[in-house]
Amino acid sequence: MDIDLLSNxxxxxxxxxxxxxxxxxxxxxxxxxxxLNLGQEGMMLFGxxxxxxxxxxTGNLWLGVLLAMLAGMLLSSLFALVALVFNANQVATGxxxxxxxxxxxxxIGAAWVGKPLQGFEPMAIPYLSDIPLIGxxxxxxxxxxxxxxxLFALVAxxxxxxxxxxxxxAVGENPDAASAMGLPVLRVRTLAVLFGGxxxxxxxxxxxxxxxxxxxxxxxxxxxxxxxxxVVFASWRVWRLLLGAYLFGFASIVYLVAQGIGLAIPSNLxxxxxxxxxxxxxxxxxxNALRTRLYAPVSLGQPWQAGH
Amino acid sequence: xxxxxxxxxQQSRPMLWFSPVLAAALTLVSGSLLFLxxxxxxxxxxxxxxxxxxxxxxxxxxxxxxxxxxxxxxxxLAVVYQARIWNIGAEGQLLMGALAGSAVAVNIIxxxxxxxxxxxxxxxxxxxxxxxxLTAWLRTHFNANEILTSIMLNYIALNLLxxxxxxxxxxxxxxxxxxxxxxxxxxxxxxxxEDGRAHAGVYFALLALVAVWVLLQRSFVGFQVKVLGLxxxxxxxxxxxxKRLVWLALLISGGLAGLAxxxxxxxxxxQLVPQVSPGYGYAAITVAFLGRLNPxxxxxxxxxxxxxxxxxxxxxxxxxxPQAITQLFQGxxxxxxxxxDVLILYRPRLNVRWARRQAAPITGAV
Numbered sequence: 001m002d003i004d005l006l007s008n009x010x011x012x013x014x015x016x017x018x019x020x021x022x023x024x025x026x027x028x029x030x031x032x033x034x035x036l037n038l039g040q041e042g043m044m045l046f047g048x049x050x051x052x053x054x055x056x057x058t059g060n061l062w063l064g065v066l067l068a069m070l071a072g073m074l075l076s077s078l079f080a081l082v083a084l085v086f087n088a089n090q091v092a093t094g095x096x097x098x099x100x101x102x103x104x105x106x107x108i109g110a111a112w113v114g115k116p117l118q119g120f121e122p123m124a125i126p127y128l129s130d131i132p133l134i135g136x137x138x139x140x141x142x143x144x145x146x147x148x149x150x151l152f153a154l155v156a157x158x159x160x161x162x163x164x165x166x167x168x169x170a171v172g173e174n175p176d177a178a179s180a181m182g183l184p185v186l187r188v189r190t191l192a193v194l195f196g197g198x199x200x201x202x203x204x205x206x207x208x209x210x211x212x213x214x215x216x217x218x219x220x221x222x223x224x225x226x227x228x229x230x231v232v233f234a235s236w237r238v239w240r241l242l243l244g245a246y247l248f249g250f251a252s253i254v255y256l257v258a259q260g261i262g263l264a265i266p267s268n269l270x271x272x273x274x275x276x277x278x279x280x281x282x283x284x285x286x287x288n289a290l291r292t293r294l295y296a297p298v299s300l301g302q303p304w305q306a307g308h
Numbered sequence: 309x310x311x312x313x314x315x316x317x318q319q320s321r322p323m324l325w326f327s328p329v330l331a332a333a334l335t336l337v338s339g340s341l342l343f344l345x346x347x348x349x350x351x352x353x354x355x356x357x358x359x360x361x362x363x364x365x366x367x368x369x370x371x372x373x374x375x376x377x378x379x380x381x382x383x384x385l386a387v388v389y390q391a392r393i394w395n396i397g398a399e400g401q402l403l404m405g406a407l408a409g410s411a412v413a414v415n416i417i418x419x420x421x422x423x424x425x426x427x428x429x430x431x432x433x434x435x436x437x438x439x440x441x442l443t444a445w446l447r448t449h450f451n452a453n454e455i456l457t458s459i460m461l462n463y464i465a466l467n468l469l470x471x472x473x474x475x476x477x478x479x480x481x482x483x484x485x486x487x488x489x490x491x492x493x494x495x496x497x498x499x500x501x502e503d504g505r506a507h508a509g510v511y512f513a514l515l516a517l518v519a520v521w522v523l524l525q526r527s528f529v530g531f532q533v534k535v536l537g538l539x540x541x542x543x544x545x546x547x548x549x550x551k552r553l554v555w556l557a558l559l560i561s562g563g564l565a566g567l568a569x570x571x572x573x574x575x576x577x578x579q580l581v582p583q584v585s586p587g588y589g590y591a592a593i594t595v596a597f598l599g600r601l602n603p604x605x606x607x608x609x610x611x612x613x614x615x616x617x618x619x620x621x622x623x624x625x626x627x628x629x630p631q632a633i634t635q636l637f638q639g640x641x642x643x644x645x646x647x648x649d650v651l652i653l654y655r656p657r658l659n660v661r662w663a664r665r666q667a668a669p670i671t672g673a674v
Contacts, residue, residue: 038455042639082643086313086650091394091455093646095593100639103632110630217632225459232453268471275460275467282457283450292451 003132005260010137012256017249018141018148019044019203019211019220023227024234024241025155026199031231032159033192034172036301038094039079040200041224042101043072047204049109052215056117065144065205072201073194075101080193084186087303098224106217119213120144142210144202151199156238168192172297175304185304200224222275229278233285235295244281251277313654323652328598328605330651331644332612335637338644348627356626357619357633367618369504373576374614376509377402377585380568381592382610383520384561386601390524391557392537397443397458398565399589400465401436405566406573407469408435410488410580413573414477417492424494429570436566437559439465444558448551454558462589473582488580497575509571516564521603523560533557565589586617587635594642613638 023040030037047068055064075097083093120142129139159165170178171188179185203223208215226248234240255270286292339357340350361367381398388395409432416424442461446452470486479489497507524530536543536553543550572584595613599606620634 078643082647086647088646088649092597092642095396096639096642096646099590099594099635100643103635103637103639106632107630107636110632222459222463225456229453229456229460232456266471266475268467268474272464272467275463278460279446279452279457282452283446286451286453289451 005257007133007136009250009253009257009260010134011140012253013246013250014137014141014145015211015249016252017246018145019206019223020227020230020248021148021152021242021245022203022206023200023224024230024245025151025238026196026203027227028231028234028236028238028241029155029159029168029199030192030196031236031300032172032297033168033189034175034297034299034302034304035083035189035193036090036094037076037079037083037097037193037196038091038228039075039097039101039224040196040227041220041222042098042105043075043197043200044101044204044207044220044224045105045218046075046101047072047201048208048219049105049112049204049215051201051205052117052208053108053112055119055209056112056115061120061209064209065202068205068209069198069201072197072199072204074197076193076197076200077190079197080190083303084189084193087305090301090303102218109215109217112215113217114214117209117213120210144206144210147202148206152238152242159238169297172299175299179306185306189304203227226274226278229282232292233281235285235291236297237295248274248277312657312659313650314657316653316655320652324600325605327648327651328600328609328645330648331598331641334644334648335641338640339637346629348629353623353627353629357623358615360626361618361622362615366504369501369506370618371611371614372500372506372510373504374617375610376513376575377568377572377588378591378595378613378617379513379607379610380516380571381565381589382595382599382606383516383603384564385592385596386520386599386603386606387524387533388557388561389596389601390530390537391533391553392540393447393554393557394455395440395443395458395558395561396455396593397440397461397589398561398592399585399587400458400462401439401562401565402569402572402585402589403462403465403469404439405432405436405569406580406584407465407472407569408432408566409570410477410491410573411472413491413495414488414580416495417489419492420494422494424492425497425574428491428495428574429567432570432573433563433566436569437563439566440558440562441555443562444555448554469580469584470582473580477580479579486582490579491574495574496578497571505576507571507575509575512567512571516567517603517607520560520564524601524603529553529556565592591617591634591638594638594645597642598645 023044027037027040050071051064051068054067055061079093079097082088083090122140122142124140129135159168167183167188171183171185175185204220207219230241230244230248233244251274254273255267258265258270336354340354343350343353362371381402385395385398409428412431413428416427439461443454443458446457447454473488474486477488479487482489497509500506500508500510532543532548532553536548536550540550568588569584573580577584591613595606595609598609616634616637620631623629623633624631
């Protein structure tokens with residue numbers, strides 16, 4: 001294996017891991033506040049289609065990104081209304097959101113399938129991108145990847161170091177106590193859900209505007225679900241989320257490696273890898289039930305209402 | 309707030325059944341608004357979508373063809389969801405049933421005995437059950453979340469099917485199309501009537517309907533399943549064995565989905581193709597909830613869902629609307645259902661100043 005191939009693999013790993021990282025960061029914040037939103041896949045697809053349509057019709061990629069995030073937030077606000085205000089089962093509501101998002105995006109996007117778009121191009125940072133092995137991986141990506149680095153730093157700092165992070169965790173660990181302390185539990189949770197929606201929308205925009213600049217039905221191919229598994233994999237810790245996202249990014253580009261070393265495995269079998277990897281990882285991490293119970297936010301997925 | 313929710317203190321029986329109807333009605337209203345936005349005549353579009361497809365005998369037989377896989381999957385889901393096991397994998401279990409059944413069928417194309425069909429159907433049921441069994445195993449042995457594993461298994465099943473239909477099972481005489489050879493006549497489900505594609509699979513669906521009804525409403529196992537769903541700890545205290553119930557519920561659900569899949573390939577399709585299912589397994593989730601996880605309710609909601617599938621096709625042909633309208637309505641319906649379900653436990657109340665004294669919240673045990 002030569003160094004060019006290795007450098008390519010690193011580059012592609014980060015590229016592939018970016019959409020996962022973006023959705024998973026949003027879901028992590030959401031779950032930290034005690035809300036389990038299974039609608040990631042739907043929000044991601046809706047973001048992807050809205051971002052694509054806006055970018056193609058206005059010629060402005062950034063407007064596409066912005067509206068994709070708003071689109072994700074719009075869907076997540078529906079989730080917040082039904083699951084947090086009406087207190088419906090969060091699992092069922094999240095599923096409904098995904099089914100709705102898949103249908104809505106296919107419906108809206110039907111006329112836009114296969115249209116070409118000039119997406120975000122890689123922007124190499126001079127000198128830094130020439131570093132062997134990791135130069136291209138870190139410094140020759142498109143701007144949305146750099147944005148994902150920044151967002152990771154922001155979320156990591158918020159959760160680990162800031163007052164806001166403490167509030168989110170308090171609400172997720174013990175909403176009754178948090179409420180007794182005067183924290184607005186429902187408002188914190190709603191904001192966390194909206195943040196998750198914006199991140200899923202952004203991840204969708206990354207897919208349709210940078211990763212493969214086009215729109216295709218179901219183009220997220222289960223990434224929203226993999227991101228949910230990632231949060232479990234990370235044991236709700238933000239640094240491990242970063243690691244996990246890139247590990248899964250790697251699992252999705254194994255075909256590159258296979259080609260590089262001259263293995264001929266049918267593409268449909270290689271395409272299964274990320275999903276198989278997800279199951280394997282879940283098995284390894286869930287085996288010890290105590291571990292999950294230690295790290296998972298205590299009130300995760302449970303409805304909560306003031307005064308009960 | 310102008311509108312507030314007041315706990316009823318107990319479940320409202322009428323609302324339990326009124327809510328799905330309300331959800332369907334709200335879906336139609338929002339659908340009409342959407343059609344208006346798109347510049348279409350709402351009444352005409354709804355007619356094309358929901359009435360025109362079943363206005364003749366052929367349409368009715370197509371309705372049966374579409375109802376069958378949805379009903380079978382949803383009946384299975386009713387069992388697992390009663391136990392609060394979130395099997396999202398009906399789609400993958402259906403595909404595996406179709407794949408395994410086809411693998412047998414193409415190898416016994418020349419067999420003329422009726423046993424060929426029996427063998428194929430059993431293989432399909434078994435494959436679906438095995439696929440769901442994987443989820444059961446991962447959950448009972450490794451404590452892995454069944455939502456995520458069953459979803460992942462859907463994607464794996466789809467890729468497996470694509471691999472086989474592009475590779476080992478491809479018809480050598482098929483001009484390189486990704487399709488298997490047509491099955492032998494003895495491997496096909498007999499038709500119900502001369503015209504139309506409705507086939508004998510309908511009998512299986514009726515059988516499954518009765519069986520699931522008996523299981524859930526009249527059997528001790530069904531009672532255990534429901535207790536497990538309502539309170540896992542209580543089920544443990546009275547000595548119900550959780551793991552065994554998880555296995556049982558998932559195997560039943562997977563077997564029924566596998567049957568749905570194998571009925572598709574031996575019935576209307578007659579060979580293995582890449583698009584065995586336009587998302588029947590996912591549609592079944594909405595159907596199961598809309599039918600209140602009750603077999604009779606599910607019968608009605610699966611007929612409604614099948615109608616939506618037919619309508620989606622006819623709307624595409626006559627109005628040039630994307631076929632995804634079916635999924636869109638599915639999603640809307642499930643959403644509205646969950647939102648309307650708030651009425652089961654809560655009573656909405658308008659907060660008008662003169663009524664304030666009466667509107668003081670009555671706290672009850674919920």
